[in-house]
Amino acid sequence: MLVLDEKAMLETVSMKDVMEAMKRAYCLYENKQYEMPLRTQLQDNENTFLLMPSIAHQSFSLKIVSVFPNNRQHPVTQGMVILIDRQTGSAKALLNGTVLTGLRTGAIGGLAVDYLSPADVKTVGLIGTGYQGLYQLLAVCTIRSIDRIYLYNRTSSKYPAFIAALKNRLPSEVEIHIAAQPLDLVQQSDIIITATTSSTPVLPDETNIWNGKLIVGIGSYQPHMREFPDALYKNATCIFVDTPDAIKESGDIRYPMERSWLTELQMIAFSKVVTNKVNHTFQTDCPTIFKSTGMALFDLVVAEMMYERAIAKQTGAYVHL
Incomplete structure (x- = not known):
C-alpha cells in the first residue's frame, strides 16, 4: 500500500x-x-x-x-x-x-468562482482564517487575478501565521488586509467566502450590500450550523449547491427553506453548471450564492x-x- x-x-x-x-x-x-x-x-x-x-x-x-x-x-x-x-x-x-x-474543498470554491463570477473580479474577502480558508484563497487566486484580499477572524491571534502562510504561496503584489468588521470586508470584496463552523451567522445582517457579489459558503455542514444572515436571502433568486444533500445537512439551506424564503426548486445543482445543462449569467441586481457541504x-x-x-x-x- x-x-x-x-x-x-x-x-x-x-x-x-x-x-x-x-x-x-x-x-x-x-x-x-x-x-x-x-x-x-x-x-x-x-x-x-x-x-x-x-x-x-x-x-x-x-x-x-x-x-x-x-x-x-x-x-x-x-x-x-x-x-x-x-x-x-x-x-x-x-x-x-x-x-x-483542504485541496479539494479549495478547488470547490475555486470552481464556484470560475463559473459564477465575472472574469475581472479583483477582490476577495474571507471569514475564518483556518486551514480550509487558506486553500480557498489559494484556489481563488489560481483562477482569478486577485490583487486584494480582506480577512476577518474572531480570534485575532490567528492572523500572523495565516498571513505568513498566504504570503509564502501567493505573488508578492497581492495585498492582504485585516478587516475591522465583517461589514467592512463585505463592502470591499467582490467575492466573499465563509469557512467557519459557526452556529450563528458570521456575515452582517444588512439588506443592501449583497447585490452583484458572489458568496461562497463552505463551513456549515450540520443543521444547527449557519454562516449566512437572513438578509442575504431576501433578494436571492437561487442557491447553487454541490449536492442536494446540503438541503438536509446545512442550516444555511434548511433555515431559509423552513421559512419559505426559498424553495427546493431554487436549489440548483452546481454539476449542471459544470456540464453546461444550466447556463449562468452573472447578475448585478441580486447576490449569487454557492453552498458546499462536500461529498x-x-x-x-x-x-x-x-x-x-x-x-x-x-x-x-x-x-x-
Whole structure:
C-alpha cells in the first residue's frame, strides 16, 4: 500500500490539477456514474466524526474525518482517506485526509468562482482564517487575478501565521488586509467566502450590500450550523449547491427553506453548471450564492489522481500490512 503524506501530496499535484479533477467529479455526479450513501455523522459533544464512502472508476474510497472546532494547535478538520482497488479489494493507498480535504474543498470554491463570477473580479474577502480558508484563497487566486484580499477572524491571534502562510504561496503584489468588521470586508470584496463552523451567522445582517457579489459558503455542514444572515436571502433568486444533500445537512439551506424564503426548486445543482445543462449569467441586481457541504465522490476522484501521479513520479512510501 502506498502512503502519501502532506509533502508527497503537495509535490504530486497543483491546485489547478485538483480543480480539473473536481470538474471530472461533477461530471460523474451529474451522469450518476458512482455509488455514494449519505455520510455518517457521529457527535461527541461539540466534536464530530464523519465517515464518507464512495465507489467510482476503479476504486472504493473511505474518508474518516474529525472536526474539532475548539482546536488551537491542530487543524479544526483532520482525517485520512483509504483508497481500495475495486477489482481485488486490496488497499492501494492511504492519504493524508487533512491535506486532501483542504485541496479539494479549495478547488470547490475555486470552481464556484470560475463559473459564477465575472472574469475581472479583483477582490476577495474571507471569514475564518483556518486551514480550509487558506486553500480557498489559494484556489481563488489560481483562477482569478486577485490583487486584494480582506480577512476577518474572531480570534485575532490567528492572523500572523495565516498571513505568513498566504504570503509564502501567493505573488508578492497581492495585498492582504485585516478587516475591522465583517461589514467592512463585505463592502470591499467582490467575492466573499465563509469557512467557519459557526452556529450563528458570521456575515452582517444588512439588506443592501449583497447585490452583484458572489458568496461562497463552505463551513456549515450540520443543521444547527449557519454562516449566512437572513438578509442575504431576501433578494436571492437561487442557491447553487454541490449536492442536494446540503438541503438536509446545512442550516444555511434548511433555515431559509423552513421559512419559505426559498424553495427546493431554487436549489440548483452546481454539476449542471459544470456540464453546461444550466447556463449562468452573472447578475448585478441580486447576490449569487454557492453552498458546499462536500461529498465522498470528490475525495475519491482526487485520491485516485494523486495515487496515479505519485506512482508515475515514484514518490510516497510503500508499507505492507
